[in-house]
Amino acid sequence: MASPSPDLAWTLARAHLSRRRTQNLLTILGIAVGVMVLIAALSLTNGFTRALVDATLRASPHLSLVAFTPTPRDPALEAEMRADPHVLAFVPFLGDKGLLTRPARQGQGAGVDFATLFGVTPGAATVLQLAPQEAALLRTLGQNEVLLGAALARNVGAFTGDEVRLLNSGQRRVVLRVKGVFNTGNYLIDSGYAFTSLGTLQALQGTGNISGYQLRLRDPDAAPQVGNDLTRTRAYTALPWQSLYGTLLDQLALQKRVIAFVVFLIVIVAAFGIANVLTLAVFEKTQEIAILRAIGATRGVITRTFLIEGALLGLGGLLLGNLLGLGISAYFTVRPFQLPGDLYFITALPVEVRWTDLLWVNAVGLGTTLLAALIPARRAANVEPARIIR
Numbered sequence: 001m002a003s004p005s006p007d008l009a010w011t012l013a014r015a016h017l018s019r020r021r022t023q024n025l026l027t028i029l030g031i032a033v034g035v036m037v038l039i040a041a042l043s044l045t046n047g048f049t050r051a052l053v054d055a056t057l058r059a060s061p062h063l064s065l066v067a068f069t070p071t072p073r074d075p076a077l078e079a080e081m082r083a084d085p086h087v088l089a090f091v092p093f094l095g096d097k098g099l100l101t102r103p104a105r106q107g108q109g110a111g112v113d114f115a116t117l118f119g120v121t122p123g124a125a126t127v128l129q130l131a132p133q134e135a136a137l138l139r140t141l142g143q144n145e146v147l148l149g150a151a152l153a154r155n156v157g158a159f160t161g162d163e164v165r166l167l168n169s170g171q172r173r174v175v176l177r178v179k180g181v182f183n184t185g186n187y188l189i190d191s192g193y194a195f196t197s198l199g200t201l202q203a204l205q206g207t208g209n210i211s212g213y214q215l216r217l218r219d220p221d222a223a224p225q226v227g228n229d230l231t232r233t234r235a236y237t238a239l240p241w242q243s244l245y246g247t248l249l250d251q252l253a254l255q256k257r258v259i260a261f262v263v264f265l266i267v268i269v270a271a272f273g274i275a276n277v278l279t280l281a282v283f284e285k286t287q288e289i290a291i292l293r294a295i296g297a298t299r300g301v302i303t304r305t306f307l308i309e310g311a312l313l314g315l316g317g318l319l320l321g322n323l324l325g326l327g328i329s330a331y332f333t334v335r336p337f338q339l340p341g342d343l344y345f346i347t348a349l350p351v352e353v354r355w356t357d358l359l360w361v362n363a364v365g366l367g368t369t370l371l372a373a374l375i376p377a378r379r380a381a382n383v384e385p386a387r388i389i390r
Helices: 008-018 021-058 075-083 132-139 150-156 198-205 220-231 246-284 286-294 299-334 355-381 385-389
Strands: 063-071 087-102 111-120 145-149 163-168 173-182 193-197 210-217 236-240
Touching (some): 008 299, 021 246, 021 299, 063 220, 075 210, 087 150, 087 198, 111 150, 111 198, 132 145, 145 150, 210 220, 220 236, 246 299, 246 355, 299 355
Parallel strands (some): 111 193, 145 173
Antiparallel strands (some): 063 210, 063 236, 087 111, 087 163, 145 193
C-alpha cells in the first residue's frame, strides 16, 4: 500500500478550511479583536507611563543629593560630579515649604496655596527639562523673583508681574514678584512647585548653606547607582527619581499587568472558538478520517491536519489583529486621547508601541490557538477506522 503524500496534511487542511467559510471568518475575527484590543491597550498603557514619567522629570532632577544637615557648597563633591561621565549637569539648591498668598484687589478675592520652593542658581535650567522659554525665565531669576507652576499660579491667582507674599517654614515673610509660570503637564508638580533664586531663599532663611545638589544624568535609569557612588563616603542621602516616584511606577506596572491579563482573556475565548470549530469538523468528518486511516494515513498525519487548520486560523486572526491594533495605535498617535490634567496628571494620552509587547502577544496568542487545536486534533487521531467503517 502506498504511503500518504508528505503534503497530505496541508491538502486536507486547505480542503477543510475552504468549507464553512463564514464560521472560519468569524473565528478569525474573534481572535483579531482580542489581539487588537490587547495591542492597543498595552500601547496606550506604555504611552501613559512614558508621558507621566517625562512630565514628572521636566521639573524634577534625575538624582538629588541631600545633605544630612544644611551645609556649605562642597568643592570636592562638585569636582567629582564634573568628572563623572554619567553626570550631564548639576546645581546646588536650597529647599523650603511655605504659604503663598496674593492680597485681594478690586474685582478679585485673595488667593492662597501651599508650595514647595527650590532656591537654585541659573544652572538649574540645564538640570531641569522645561520648555525653552521657561528655562530662560529660570536662568534669569533675580533677587526676590519666583517662577510658579501653572496650576499653582491659577490657584493663587497670581501671574507674571504680580506680587505674592511668602510665609516660609521658619515663619519668615518676604514679598516675591512673579517672573513667570512653567507647565510640565504633571498636575501634582504644576500645582505644588515654585522656583526662586538661591540667594533669595538663603536670605529668607538667614543662612549661606544649601540643602544639597540636583543632578541630570545621561541615563535616568542609572540614578540609583550614581547616587550610591557619589554618597558612599559623604554625609549625603541619594534620592533618585525612582525612589521619589517608586510607588507611582509600581502602580503603573501593576496596572499594565492587570490590563494585559484581563484583555488576554478575550484571546483565550477566541482560541476556544477554534477548538469548537475543529471539534465540529472532527464529528462531521469521522467517516472521512476513518477511510484515510484505512488507506494508510498515520495518526501523525491526522493530528498535523487539524493542527495546521488551527494554526492557519490563529495566524489569520493574529495578522488581522496586529494590523487593526497598529492602526488604532497610529490613530491615537496622530490624535492623542485627551485627559483631564487635574485627575490623571497629564493632559493627553500618547501611544508607545513596543516590539517586545508585539512579540509576546503574538507568541502567546499562537501558542494558545495551537493548544486549543490540539484537543480536537488528538480526538481525530484516535478515531478507530475498523469500528467506524463497520
